[in-house]
Amino acid sequence: MAWFLLVVAGLLEIVWALGLKASEGFSRPLPSLLTIIAMIGSFYLLAQAMKSLPVGTAYAIWVGIGAVGTVLLGMLLYGDSTSPLRLASLVLILAGLVGLKLAG
Template identity: 80%
Template sequence: MTTAWILLVVAGLLEVAWALGLKASQGFTRLWPSLFTLVAMLASFYLLAQAMKVLPVGTAYAIWVGIGALGTVVLGMLIYGDSASPLRLISLVLVLAGLVGLKLAS
């Protein structure tokens, strides 16, 4: 079970990588960022699929999406200067609380 959670976290981190890669690829018009994005996508989906062999589908998918969303929003703020308004930050905390709740309920 612990291995499945580790795979799920890595899959979520790879989701962050490919989401940022999409921006860097400029709509798949730049070769190396596009290749990086595709490899990260494949690896992320593969690890998610492996984790789902053990974890409940709803929990695994929600955690994967949540890690991807949280990581992408935070790095978007840090790297691209996306808005860090109080409402966005409160929303991130709520998403994080939901992820913790799903983990505790599993």
């Protein structure tokens, strides 16, 4: 159950990271509210997952899901760069996350 909570927390991190862009510096009320709700949910679920998962692994997985998801959606939604080096870097992040899970 802790791993499920951690994955959902990471997905909510993607939501709030993209919400920061959509809120335009918290100047748009609805995107700002949704961003804050996603932040609270993400942190709450991370805290719940950390009750039974190692802190370093849980935090790294949470950040990794958020970072990889945000970069990928930035590419899809905002036309962010899809250079080979950027894509290779994402693969390295994913490899690190898998390594942490396997070593845990």
